[in-house]
Amino acid sequence: MIKNVAVRLALIVAAAFAPPMAAFAEGPSKNVHEPTYAADGRLIPPTDYREWIFLSSGLDMSYNEKALASAQPVFDNVFVNPEAYRAFLQTGTWPDKTQFVLEVRSSTSKGSINHRGHFQNGDIKGVEVHVKDVTRFDGGWAFFDVEGSAPAAKLPMTAACYACHRDHAAVDTTFVQFYPTLLPLAREHATLSTSYLKDEAELAKAVH
Amino acid sequence: MIKNVAVRLALIVAAAFAPPMAAFAEGPSKNVHEPTYAADGRLIPPTDYREWIFLSSGLDMSYNEKALASAQPVFDNVFVNPEAYRAFLQTGTWPDKTQFVLEVRSSTSKGSINHRGHFQNGDIKGVEVHVKDVTRFDGGWAFFDVEGSAPAAKLPMTAACYACHRDHAAVDTTFVQFYPTLLPLAREHATLSTSYLKDEAELAKAVH
Numbered sequence: 507m508i509k510n511v512a513v514r515l516a517l518i519v520a521a522a523f524a525p526p527m528a529a530f531a532e533g534p535s536k537n538v539h540e541p542t543y544a545a546d547g548r549l550i551p552p553t554d555y556r557e558w559i560f561l562s563s564g565l566d567m568s569y570n571e572k573a574l575a576s577a578q579p580v581f582d583n584v585f586v587n588p589e590a591y592r593a594f595l596q597t598g599t600w601p602d603k604t605q606f607v608l609e610v611r612s613s614t615s616k617g618s619i620n621h622r623g624h625f626q627n628g629d630i631k632g633v634e635v636h637v638k639d640v641t642r643f644d645g646g647w648a649f650f651d652v653e654g655s656a657p658a659a660k661l662p663m664t665a666a667c668y669a670c671h672r673d674h675a676a677v678d679t680t681f682v683q684f685y686p687t688l689l690p691l692a693r694e695h696a697t698l699s700t701s702y703l704k705d706e707a708e709l710a711k712a713v714h
Numbered sequence: 715m716i717k718n719v720a721v722r723l724a725l726i727v728a729a730a731f732a733p734p735m736a737a738f739a740e741g742p743s744k745n746v747h748e749p750t751y752a753a754d755g756r757l758i759p760p761t762d763y764r765e766w767i768f769l770s771s772g773l774d775m776s777y778n779e780k781a782l783a784s785a786q787p788v789f790d791n792v793f794v795n796p797e798a799y800r801a802f803l804q805t806g807t808w809p810d811k812t813q814f815v816l817e818v819r820s821s822t823s824k825g826s827i828n829h830r831g832h833f834q835n836g837d838i839k840g841v842e843v844h845v846k847d848v849t850r851f852d853g854g855w856a857f858f859d860v861e862g863s864a865p866a867a868k869l870p871m872t873a874a875c876y877a878c879h880r881d882h883a884a885v886d887t888t889f890v891q892f893y894p895t896l897l898p899l900a901r902e903h904a905t906l907s908t909s910y911l912k913d914e915a916e917l918a919k920a921v922h
């Protein structure tokens with residue numbers, strides 16, 4: 507009798523203190539950065555993306571062959587949620603519920619002790635979110651133009667981004683070719699798209 | 715007697731399952747990204763810095779007034795360990811054991827579908843680490859030029875970085891003026907350095 511009461515009490519107390527089982531379980535961790543939506547289906551933009559994994563930053567990029575250099579070039583900072591990043595490290599692919607954030611920030615040339623080139627200043631010129639949610643979106647991914655924390659409607663399929671990402675993205679519909687820490691991994695895992703490999707081969711021929 | 719045995723057993727079992735007290739305690743979490751050193755005092759460089767907090771990226775920056783634009787401009791990606799970042803959000807200051815990493819990466823202009831501006835490619839041109847360790851270093855901070863995971867010796871105090879950081883850094887010895895998400899916080903917390911405020915005022919006068 508004594509033993510039973512003691513054991514029962516011990517188990518109750520232990521259960522009260524035990525950390526969630528997920529902390530001990532093997533397998534993928536829960537994605538706390540899954541996309542969330544308002545009741546009407548609009549995306550609730552992630553606001554903590556600056557604490558996610560930085561993939562790269564470019565300056566004054568344009569996919570338009572005739573583009574001239576900007577007088578006011580902007581930086582494009584790209585982040586992805588940590589869970590998706592860790593999955594990519596293992597597989598070279600993006601899991602469902604991946605969220606990319608492209609933050610467009612204006613640049614300053616002369617400021618403080620800087621005399622050349624460009625650094626980023628406080629003006630955010632735009633934020634776009636690219637979400638993988640395979641049961642929700644045709645084609646599995648959707649683009650959103652966001653402003654602060656206001657819910658954002660999915661950009662229509664006619665928006666230029668969809669076709670360009672579909673036709674030229676190195677992995678799935680993402681421009682891994684511009685993310686220097688990820689491109690080699692995609693190559694190792696053989697997850698580079700056929701269209702990207704074709705573009706890459708043509709560019710190499712053009713150079714040689 | 716029964717009660718005592720039961721309670722004692724319960725406490726033993728609870729202690730076995732209880733998460734570390736730090737998880738419940740108020741105050742700063744343990745810094746798992748503290749700087750570590752070899753037996754001879756050289757810094758063991760952090761190799762997971764790409765998973766830290768991204769502060770900003772600049773292109774072709776130079777502090778030299780006469781600097782001409784580079785033919786091969788490089789990007790400077792700056793990261794700080796997450797614990798230091800969270801402390802800065804609260805206080806506008808850097809705690810002891812902060813580690814900054816400056817990763818210098820070469821750029822490509824024409825590549826894939828890009829026709830203008832610059833994006834980052836796979837070539838790391840250099841990595842520098844800036845460490846705050848107040849009981850170890852004169853002045854509290856030290857700079858290191860690192861290569862991969864090889865232990866690195868502290869740069870001598872005569873290296874140009876020390877004086878420039880001391881004389882122009884916006885917060886402590888760090889160039890927060892180039893980190894757009896942090897500069898407003900430092901202003902709010904009134905932790906901007908006197909020398910930076912002076913530089914800023916002079917630049918404003920020069921413009922007007």
